[in-house]
Amino acid sequence: MEKILIIEDDADIREGVRILLEGEGYSVSEAENGRKGLELLKEEPDLVILDVMMPGMSGLKTCEEIRKISYVPVLFLTAKSQESDKLIGLMAGGDDYLAKPFSYSELLGRVKALIRRWKIYRGKEEPEQEQRYIELAGIRLNEEFNEVSVKGTNVEFSDIEYNILRLLMKYPGKIFSAQNLYESVWNEPYFYNCNSTVMVHIRRLRVKIEEDPKNPKLILTVWGKGYRFGEH
Incomplete structure (x- = not known):
């Protein structure tokens, strides 16, 4: 079972995303801020869903800290949608970027793609010849x-x-x-x-x-x- 870590200060968003992902068969852990998220990183998740705008340690700073110890894929969630904001997130070490509000189908698509690439990168899964x-x-x-x-x-x-x-x-x-x-x-x-x-x-x-x-x-x-x- 793939593990996903959600780092998001908004409890409602965390709960909604958790319910969605658990319904798809993922194991989900949650953190309301960057520091707690870094502590949970020792559980070796297959994906981190990370809010950019958080009090205290920002999502960008959290991602920089994650990259010091792990190459786990990071999907940024943010209210910002400007190309410059996306570039800053990717430069901080993020792998993908989803602007709020987002549809659950779009979120699931990004999650599946990132986890699949991560598994292939680690040699846990061979690339499929055909997609569904x-x-x-x-x-x-x-x-x-x-x-x-x-x-x-x-x-x-x-x-x-x-x-x-x-x-x-x-x-x-x-x-x-x-x-x-x-x-x-x-x-x-x-x-x-x-x-x-x-x-x-x-x-x-x-x-x-x-x-x-x-x-x-x-x-x-x-x-x-x-x-x-x-x-x-």
Whole structure:
């Protein structure tokens, strides 16, 4: 089981990220400041998720201290998104950079990529010849890194949008009712008013993947039954 260390002064962010990562099977330890994080580094994590803006020892200084004793990958979290801030973080020894607010699917993609490279670097895993792709009708969905490209262009999706699209693409031609989609993606009991929630997300998906969202050819409505993925 891969181990991840979160160094973040915001308790709510720490808890949210921890719950997400533990749900994906990772072992997670937490520190609310840089000094405690450096103490937990002796547990030899496979990845450090590090907030830049922290009171006391900043994330940048913490990363510099980490680099004195370890080459573990460091993923910076920060409210700053300027290219100059990203460069400073990378120069301090960071491996990647994610600006707040971020989607959980994007965070998971970065986490998986960094850990995989780290394992290969240490000789624990051979590079895979093929990654897990679903590719249909010009849409390429990379399940390994939670990334989607439409006709060769990367497109950002919310967690809900990504999970709906992945489910529909995994079973092209299968009709999913609004209840099927809601209970599978939201993991909550379905009520009639949830139908409008599903419709809104289907509409957003069509805007991102269809040439003409008002005349969809990929995500089709089967009247009275639900939705399916498939070309006319």
